[in-house]
Amino acid sequence: MAAGDVAAFTQLYERYAQRIYAWCVHMLGAGRAEDAVQEIFLRLWQASAQFDPARGRFVTWFYAIARHHLMHEVRKAGMRRRLEVAAEIAEVFGAPAADPEEVAGVRDDAASLARALLRIPGEQRQVLAMAYFGGLSQSQIATHLAVPLGTVKKRVRLGMGKLRAALQPPNPATGVVEPRGTVEATP
């Protein structure tokens, strides 16, 4: 696509558009989601020559573009809206409206991650959503939740560890994936 190949762009669109759209709807609302999807894919098209496979995966690079745009937009709406976005997304992860197994085009690791998000404690889901989708730092999260910074860091570490374990292939000897984190004893 770096060479301006519209066919390659179309393939990327077909692969990522649904994910970007869902992200945009939850961040900005249905009324602004389509414009945001268009803006993000236009940015991808215009920045495609800057992608360097030696520096990381395409999806990570592309999602960074998308997240930058969405954070810019949602920050304009203020902190209250960012907290609402994070809370709504944490709720979606905690009670998915769609069965990940049945959504067309969703890969196994996405379904595994969706299931892992459903299983982790609500307070871990909450801090992950506040950080990644609300754009809050750990200190800001601690302030808003009125808990010590160390508690937030612990929830981040445990939550991320469990999600990472969900993406790892099962142990060939036991057929079981062992999570790195342990269950948090105190909030």
Add this chain to the structure above:
Amino acid sequence: MDHSDVREQLEAYALGALEPEEAEAVRDHLLRCPECASELATWERVTDGLTTALAASSPHRIHRSLQRRIVAGVQARPARRLLPRPRLLPAVAVLAVVLFLASSLYALSLRQQLAERQVLSQQSLEKVQTRLSQPDQYRVLEVLDSTTTTRRLLRSVDPDHPDAYGKLWTRGDDADLVMMVNRLPQPGPGQRYVLTLTTVDGRTVSAGQLSVDRDGFAMLLFAADRKGPTYQSALVSLDGTPLVQWRGAR
């Protein structure tokens, strides 16, 4: 920040949850530590997966028609290419390249502006066609296309909706007035947007209600009692709460 400190921060770094100075220290370390860079890539698989998992858990599905619009949009805009560094070229050649690029970028910018205007005009026209009868469409186009038309921009006065805006068209040789608003929030049950105009002689005129669609777009064609432009301010409000406003010089 040493290696083990950074190692403990990588999850939060991948999430974007570090303070700016902490993130800067991690970035510095990553440049010289392949081990941490590799570890970060693993955490980034998790954060990338959050977006994919959201799509998997969400009920919202994209409309197929959006693909046509987006692909058409990129076809109108050439992808940017990385340019060779002119470090080794003679100064004159560098200057020539710079001038060429500047003129090319200017031409590209003009093309993009034109393409954007065409897309916006097309979208507005489609909405005009679906909302108004043919005689009213004709009246709207008469106001928008006249060489005597004056356009006013109504800016958001609502900090919760800073991207809401409106445009007001009047023409000096006609009494018709066209108002379009966009990105307004959805009104609650029973709530109505209204356009209020203040004439240059201080009269307040209620120009009617605006029914917004799902994009927050609405349009109003108003037959004033005199030829315009004769207004000093325009205000769109929702049950008395101002949303977008234009005020002329007093």
